[in-house]
Amino acid sequence: MSMSSSWEGDAFDPECPTRVVLDRVGDKWTVLIIGVLDEGPKRFSEIRVAIGGITPKVLTSTLRSLVTDGLVTREVFGEVPPRVEYALTELGRSLQGPVAALRRWAELNVAAISASRDRQADAGTLRSS
Amino acid sequence: MSMSSSWEGDAFDPECPTRVVLDRVGDKWTVLIIGVLDEGPKRFSEIRVAIGGITPKVLTSTLRSLVTDGLVTREVFGEVPPRVEYALTELGRSLQGPVAALRRWAELNVAAISASRDRQADAGTLRSS
DNA sequence: CAGTATCCTTGAGGATACTG
DNA sequence: CAGTATCCTCAAGGATACTG
Numbered sequence: 059m060s061m062s063s064s065w066e067g068d069a070f071d072p073e074c075p076t077r078v079v080l081d082r083v084g085d086k087w088t089v090l091i092i093g094v095l096d097e098g099p100k101r102f103s104e105i106r107v108a109i110g111g112i113t114p115k116v117l118t119s120t121l122r123s124l125v126t127d128g129l130v131t132r133e134v135f136g137e138v139p140p141r142v143e144y145a146l147t148e149l150g151r152s153l154q155g156p157v158a159a160l161r162r163w164a165e166l167n168v169a170a171i172s173a174s175r176d177r178q179a180d181a182g183t184l185r186s187s
Numbered sequence: 188m189s190m191s192s193s194w195e196g197d198a199f200d201p202e203c204p205t206r207v208v209l210d211r212v213g214d215k216w217t218v219l220i221i222g223v224l225d226e227g228p229k230r231f232s233e234i235r236v237a238i239g240g241i242t243p244k245v246l247t248s249t250l251r252s253l254v255t256d257g258l259v260t261r262e263v264f265g266e267v268p269p270r271v272e273y274a275l276t277e278l279g280r281s282l283q284g285p286v287a288a289l290r291r292w293a294e295l296n297v298a299a300i301s302a303s304r305d306r307q308a309d310a311g312t313l314r315s316s
Numbered sequence: 317c318a319g320t321a322t323c324c325t326t327g328a329g330g331a332t333a334c335t336g
Numbered sequence: 337c338a339g340t341a342t343c344c345t346c347a348a349g350g351a352t353a354c355t356g
Contacts, residue, residue, distance in 0.1 A: 064298075065297075065298040066294050066298075067293065067297040067298070068294060069218070070222070070237065070238065070239065071239070072240030074297070075301055076297045077215075077240075079296070079297050080290065081215055083289065083293065085213065085348085086209075086210055086213070086348080089198070090209075093198070093199070101317080101318085102318050103317065103318075110199065110200070111206075112349095113351075114319060114320085115321085116349055118318085118320080119349090126303065126304055127300045127303055128299060128300060128303030128304075137317095140319085141317075141318085142317080149296060152292070152296070153292060156289045156291075156292045159284070159285040159288055159289075160209070160212065160286070161205075162285075163212075163281070164196065164212065165195050165198055166195060166196075167278060168196035168203070168204050168208050169193075169194040170257060170278055171208055171256045171257060171258075173257075174255065174256055178254075178255045214328085215329075232337065232338075235338095241330095242332090243338075244330080244331095245328080245330075246339090247340085248329090266337095267337095268337045268338085269336085269337050270337075271339085317356105318355100319355085319356090320355070321353085321354075321355095322354100323350105323352090324351085325348105325350080325351100326347105327347105327348095328345105328346100328347100329345095330343105330344085330346105331342100331343085331345105332342085333340100333342085334339105334342100336337105336338095336340100
């Protein structure tokens with residue numbers, strides 16, 4: 059079907075699958091994995107150490123989802139020891155911009171947010187005096 | 188401390204609070220709420236209907252988090268019936284760009300992703316023949 | 317190396333009903 | 337109108353150990 063790529067979703071429609079896409083993209087690890095793969099194809103372990111704090115089980119399942127969604131490819135090389143490489147598809151690369159912006163924003167504003175949280179915590183504490 | 192706003196996080200450091208920020212931003216409703224509030228201050232119910240599919244309890248808690256993080260303000264007007272308005276702070280507005288890009292990406296690519304998922308499902312089915 | 321296999325906890329989020 | 341109050345579930349994700 060040549061028309062399939064022209065359809066657009068509406069994130070504000072509860073029935074629209076765009077919500078699901080947003081959920082996947084916004085999950086705990088996707089942003090990081092996409093970021094790592096932007097450097098080029100990477101092996102399972104490379105991704106693992108680059109990210110840090112992710113267990114193999116979770117990395118596997120997240121990677122699987124990304125492959126299912128067509129954002130990442132998985133290529134197995136028939137070697138010993140085994141070698142598997144993950145790489146961004148074109149669709150995955152197109153997500154790179156938005157996701158990098160988000161990551162960047164988080165890095166730039168983490169201090170302001172932490173400060174705000176601390177302030178709120180203080181306010182809560184002070185209410186008792 | 189005048190230096191506090193110049194500190195930058197590193198999303199790839201497991202110890203960095205940037206991870207937490209990313210989690211909050213990437214949660215199921217934040218992207219939508221920020222989007223609605225971009226149009227200007229909104230009342231609780233306005234946000235509710237604009238988004239659709241969110242229960243009052245969840246909206247309340249998400250809004251609270253956004254206020255705590257300094258992304259949104261909550262203003263109560265001493266009226267009857269009660270009136271409460273939520274609005275983006277400057278920090279919240281600065282998140283608008285990245286978040287809109289992400290929402291836009293999701294809307295544009297939801298079709299491609301759905302197609303990829305269906306294809307994978309087919310492949311799984313066909314394996315048994 | 318690249319995963320699997322288990323077990324388990326936690327809390328996000330939903331359903332529903334009620335209130336100042 | 338703008339929330340609270342309860343109850344509930346379900347699955348994401350973590351800890352740990354094992355394998356082709």
